[in-house]
Amino acid sequence: MANSKFEYVRKFELPDSCLPNVWMVVRIDGKGFHKFADAHEYQKPNDDRGLNLMNFCAQQTMNEFKDITMAYGESDEYSFILRKDTTLFNRRASKISTNIVSFFSSCFVFYWTKFFGTYELKYPPTFDARVVCYPSEKNLRDYLSWRQADCHINNLYNTCFWALVHSGQTNKEAEDTLKGTFAADKNELLFTRFGINYNTVSDMYKKGSFIYWSEVEETIVRMTPKGHGDSTMVEREFVRKRRQPTFFFGDIISDTFWSDHPQLLAV
Amino acid sequence: MANSKFEYVRKFELPDSCLPNVWMVVRIDGKGFHKFADAHEYQKPNDDRGLNLMNFCAQQTMNEFKDITMAYGESDEYSFILRKDTTLFNRRASKISTNIVSFFSSCFVFYWTKFFGTYELKYPPTFDARVVCYPSEKNLRDYLSWRQADCHINNLYNTCFWALVHSGQTNKEAEDTLKGTFAADKNELLFTRFGINYNTVSDMYKKGSFIYWSEVEETIVRMTPKGHGDSTMVEREFVRKRRQPTFFFGDIISDTFWSDHPQLLAV
Amino acid sequence: MANSKFEYVRKFELPDSCLPNVWMVVRIDGKGFHKFADAHEYQKPNDDRGLNLMNFCAQQTMNEFKDITMAYGESDEYSFILRKDTTLFNRRASKISTNIVSFFSSCFVFYWTKFFGTYELKYPPTFDARVVCYPSEKNLRDYLSWRQADCHINNLYNTCFWALVHSGQTNKEAEDTLKGTFAADKNELLFTRFGINYNTVSDMYKKGSFIYWSEVEETIVRMTPKGHGDSTMVEREFVRKRRQPTFFFGDIISDTFWSDHPQLLAV
């Protein structure tokens, strides 16, 4: 039963490497999370347990795939940015996207109880993933701006919508109330009808979650010989630097953040 | 903060639909499962808990994506065959592979305890996935034969290898013992040195696990009026047909199985 | 000025091989041939010089690229069918399409005077080309049927249109006359108004030009010794077989042609 006469079927696997020297963005998005959120009684419009679980899984993903330089998440989605010069899986699109989405999905189930405690996960969640290539810094920043603008628009709308519904309107009535309104109208509505100053809403809800590698100094304690001929062991503090995936819940559309972190777009 | 000026970035998403009228095979494979098996003390060469978990997740995957007509699994991998005429996700390769691998990975964690009981899952597993297209029935069957031949070759080798190691040889010695041997030699070795008749080894180990939809008749009991004017409710048995993912642990290389199940290649 | 430090740019060339075991169809089509036909005073609706030049170039193309098993042409287009198992240029789509379209275009200019005599070619013509893969015999035949049906529909329409225009109608009037008519109406119109029996129109116009390899016997004459000890040289006839691209101006939609030529779909 020699394998060789069947082995030709490998030739049907066609290569799918991405162009060199472009940023690759892997965006994952929960499948049917409208239903998933309902089934697991997510808070509306934002559920901290759910968002924190997403964020934690994204951090784990960055730790697992070190060529991810930044990530941005909101709602049921996360975008992972790979270094322009990454050679991860020889830049094969399907290898990159499937490994990332598989690990993320595994994490979501694995770390569920860390965020939902004893609240039961009712069924295994699914995420899709895609790879998109961006050639220029401007294109990449516009991509991230696109996602953050999406987050803002949805969150402002949803905040109003659920405030109206919680105050007694039907879904249909809430929709009608908001039809045709602009951002300013929605801010006004929140303030006058519900006493909510939208500026004070949590930044994570308004801006989404951006993650990047930053260097932190850690103080560790080690036993070392006292020195100068004295071999008695004593505790000594050492400071060491460690890179870790760090959150930023602020504006990534304007230039400020990027001029403060020039190294992020350098790779 | 209108979204529109950033929306052009969607144009960088390039289409990746598969050719119509070809079978799509999605093969997933565990990442670093050598280490994973060790870390979770998998039995060598075959761990029933691990294999049964893979099999169960594959069944769930077929239930979730009904256009999967068959699947074949061995070791840390599974191949899912999609109908030639499937329109699942408009045949978009990345959507198909990422949804399947994400769901499978989720299931693996979700159903872990069902097969491993209280034995702890130490870290979230990762699978990769790829889509391969096969135009002809012969190509598709050769693909499946390729995987089953691979299963056979590996399992015969591993059965010998671990028998030798368990009997006291070092890994290096076992390797040397097996170097250059043919299948017949290995069968002989198993029999004369360990009293193992390879024919009696579990079919699941030797042949891998093939899954296909088969129709089963279910007898269900429902309360119905007695009839003939008598409205007293009585229990009555009904037989209904249901399609379910069914295992076959036999040979899929020769023609027998396929002529017995002609409908499988019809779609 | 070592080349090596620039050579990395080759890595940006991404592979584009076609799936194995599918028919590849290369369809070329003249760019702006409406204008080209006008500029060169093509007969309307069909110009024999133009069509015969296309046909001759297609034959040359088959002689140049022997893995083309058949070809079909009409109007300013030609489709070339490559063997399912061709390894021409390692099945690289861009190599195949560019070589074919380049050679065809060269031929068009090179052989222009063979068909147009002293009539001047006013500017260099351009053709585009694309590769389309077909997995099954049915798909391939449907492709060819699609082109032949297109030829039929256009030719019947154009025959009526130009008959009306030549009889004095403006283009607009001819269009209006034909609006909403069916094939039967058009046949009727041709017959009653112009005494044209569409059945007697040239098959090349009605059906387009199909080319396939057929074996012909050639009688060649060679001088050979008379034999039986007599070395006087005498002329002798030999019959030898030669494969050549042969035209068929008939129906390729129904089964007849294909059952008469079973070898054509065998490769």
Place this chain on the structure above:
Amino acid sequence: MANSKFEYVRKFELPDSCLPNVWMVVRIDGKGFHKFADAHEYQKPNDDRGLNLMNFCAQQTMNEFKDITMAYGESDEYSFILRKDTTLFNRRASKISTNIVSFFSSCFVFYWTKFFGTYELKYPPTFDARVVCYPSEKNLRDYLSWRQADCHINNLYNTCFWALVHSGQTNKEAEDTLKGTFAADKNELLFTRFGINYNTVSDMYKKGSFIYWSEVEETIVRMTPKGHGDSTMVEREFVRKRRQPTFFFGDIISDTFWSDHPQLLAV
């Protein structure tokens, strides 16, 4: 004979648009030009008629496809650079490459006599074409440097090789003479054995042919009324600007040329 039941075959045409915002380079290369050059008695190592014909066809190609901003040619090849933001054929790779290579091939035959006079073109030439995408200015310049370095290396080698052969060495002997030599050795050899100062060799041979759009002022003469009430027609000169494909036979590897023509990389 409705077309509709066959029209589904269009679905087998898969999209192949290039990523937005990258330079597309279409490189064409003569097929078997070693043989072609021999068959047409090209001068060795450089034939002015052949090179000038290539250059003229490239200019025509730029006039035909205005989104080509620059081109670079040497030997039997030409590279055409398309604007980063071109929407030519919706950036479809196969449309772009086949149109360009078809037009170029047509031109080669069409303009043959303009450069070769009565010298007969023996058979229709073929060129292949490929599209390669470059995301950054540096990548694009490195691509052009790669081709120019290739030109230099080949030309220096060929100049020596043919000088040796013309001086009486066999091909094999000439090869052996040059084996292992560096550029400096080759310059030396040309000078000491053949009195050739390589610096004085034609720039077109040494550097290849770069073409870019430059603005030229044209003086045209038109009859216009004399003016001031006097309607007598008089000749008057007008200066108008016209963009035309212009040659540069110099160095495009170092920065000088590019800083002198900043607009070239701007699009």
